[in-house]
Amino acid sequence: MIEIHGLSKSFEERQVLNNLDLTIKTGETKVIIGRSGVGKSVLLKNIIGLVRPDSGSIKINGVDVTRISEKEYNKIRMEIGMVFQGGALFDSMTVGENVAFVLSEFMDLDQKTIQDKIVDALALVGLKGVEKMMPSKLSGGMKKRVSLARVLCMEPQIILYDEPTSEVDPIMADAINNLIIELRDKLKVTSIVVTHDMNAAYKVADSIAMFYHGHVIADGTPDQIRNTTHPVVRQFIHGLAYGPITEDENLVFGHVK
Secondary structure, three states, X not given: OEEEEEXXXXXXXXXXXXXXXXXXXXXXXXXXXXXXXXXHHHHHHHHHOOOOOOEEEEEEOOEEHHHOOHHHHHHHHOOEEEEOOOOOOOOOOOHHHHHOHHHHHHOOOOHHHHHHHHHHHHHHOOOOOOOOOOHHHXXXXXXXXHHHHHHHHOOOOEEEEEOOOOOOOXXXXXXXXHXXXXXXXXXXXXXXXXXXXXXXXXXXXXXXXXXXXXXXXXXXXHHHHHOOOOHHHHHHHHOOOOOHHHHHOOOOOOOOO
16 A cells, blocks of 8 residues: 655754655554654655655555655545644634535535535544534544544545544543554554554554664564564663663663652
8 A cells, every 4th residue: 555665854954764664555554653753753744745755755556656746646645634643623613614624625525415424424433413512622532533533534545643642541542542443444444653652552553663763673563563672672662761772862861869
């Protein structure tokens, strides 16, 4: 479904992605882990075309999207949904209007069809009857589910999740994880999930890739990652303050006296 080869991206003098290779199979849920600033979210933005790479290729269903026009890219974007970290809802619109945004702006659909899609999508994420509510009245978890409902209305082949369980309580995080699994199983979507939450990673992933210094240093099944002997991966997945990552980044942690 998605083939990434030699992808590089810099911002000013900072290299974020460095000759990165990654493959996501059709129907697979690929989880990406790694420290903040290693390029996880930047990769998602490159895939959806919000950011263009400096070099390398991104093939989606065999089409290299780094070498097509914006008009051609828009057709492919209609097959990709992105659940942003903060939900990215429009504050001035109701929940229903937010969910319907892509349908109303970019698809030639009648109002009844749009309304039916809104109701069905909100029901899928466990939010019946909230169409008239404003985003300011929603909890963080509800905003994320509304954002996901907006994506589901598009009936995408690919869903990109940027930290889907951040800023929500553990119970809501588990509910969101279950949703990701259900969407994979019921709708057969291909998913990329960026997360720091290792419980979520192990639960939803078919495979897990770890980014470090802008490229992939490990890629395997949840069990392979959990049982890895790679010192950098082990430090990250176990959340250890001391190890090769902090030594490499010259981080020094003092002791309370």
